[in-house]
Amino acid sequence: MPKAISPRHLELDEIIADLRELEAADPEAEYAIQENIAFFEAQRSVVKFAWWLVGRRRRLDVSRMLELSDFALPKWQSKLYEELARASRPEFPGLVRPLVDELIQLIEMHSGNQGGGIYLASIGCGPMEIERQLFERCRVLGIEQNLWIFGIDSSAMAFDCAAKNLASSGIDLCRQTDLRRRPKVPGVYFVQIDAEHFAHSWDGGNFSLLYHSRLLHHVPKGQRSELESHLRRICDSYIEYDDYQTAASLIGPIITAWRQPVLLNGAVISWTRDRGKVQLRSDYGDSVQFFNPPGAYLRVNSRTDPED
Numbered sequence: 001m002p003k004a005i006s007p008r009h010l011e012l013d014e015i016i017a018d019l020r021e022l023e024a025a026d027p028e029a030e031y032a033i034q035e036n037i038a039f040f041e042a043q044r045s046v047v048k049f050a051w052w053l054v055g056r057r058r059r060l061d062v063s064r065m066l067e068l069s070d071f072a073l074p075k076w077q078s079k080l081y082e083e084l085a086r087a088s089r090p091e092f093p094g095l096v097r098p099l100v101d102e103l104i105q106l107i108e109m110h111s112g113n114q115g116g117g118i119y120l121a122s123i124g125c126g127p128m129e130i131e132r133q134l135f136e137r138c139r140v141l142g143i144e145q146n147l148w149i150f151g152i153d154s155s156a157m158a159f160d161c162a163a164k165n166l167a168s169s170g171i172d173l174c175r176q177t178d179l180r181r182r183p184k185v186p187g188v189y190f191v192q193i194d195a196e197h198f199a200h201s202w203d204g205g206n207f208s209l210l211y212h213s214r215l216l217h218h219v220p221k222g223q224r225s226e227l228e229s230h231l232r233r234i235c236d237s238y239i240e241y242d243d244y245q246t247a248a249s250l251i252g253p254i255i256t257a258w259r260q261p262v263l264l265n266g267a268v269i270s271w272t273r274d275r276g277k278v279q280l281r282s283d284y285g286d287s288v289q290f291f292n293p294p295g296a297y298l299r300v301n302s303r304t305d306p307e308d
Ligand SMILES: C[S@@+](CC[C@H](N)C(=O)[O-])C[C@H]1O[C@@H](n2cnc3c(N)ncnc32)[C@H](O)[C@@H]1O
Pocket: 084, 088, 123, 124, 125, 126, 127, 128, 129, 130, 152, 153, 154, 155, 158, 193, 194, 195, 196, 212, 213, 214, 215, 218, 219
């Protein structure tokens, strides 16, 4: 009797077939598509993957590399959001914990100082697991009625995933299309728009806190500082959160996400595009803090701080 094909191998077949189809339609992304096909082919066995890690991974041209979720493949974007939300929930390794802790501290400071509304913007919000955890903690503190949270994401698939994720904590997600004013009612809102376009179009007053988590490696290197300048103009405090390169932040996901090819792709390919501690210190000086686990850094700047 022929051996049954595992769901993981079926998923790998499906991803590779979709990438091959895309290759014909999108010649500009040829390099990144071919490297992704090689990545998923390598996942067919532990030995092939180890070979990819020590060989092909080291030769990647990271400036031309993209993750599976960067391609126009809605099915795999949704899959990544579901898996990312699930992986971000547990206390260990606490993928988003340092950011949520920092945001809670700043929110408490703002609610003490102003007593009025607190306006948050999450750029590249994806499945909004950060905001779900944040809202739950604000509920415990009794300050959710003063909170406006805006999730901004360019992906059309993010809204449904975020709405489902937030609904698991009884939080409604509303679509916001008017960028000229803030909604009157506190709550969680979603704007489907590119970050740069949002920074230029938003005319609804300054955000108390504006942050992005695991967004930067999706933005081409040459455009990052310009994006930051534009975003800093529309907020009082600006927070950057992302992973940095450590051996543990590469090996950890390989072990925990081996059965989830899409999540593993996001973790490993973004790792190749991340900066190391030394580079981050040289880029940001003392304003950067490191957290291990989960192998992430955090940088907070207020409106009056000079740009790095
Ligand atoms: C890896 S996910 C991170 C999701 C979430 N912030 C978190 O940390 O769990 C990156 C998200 O950024 C979004 N994104 C990438 N480039 C963007 C851009 N230029 N403008 C807005 N969103 C963007 C993607 O659609 C995706 O949802």
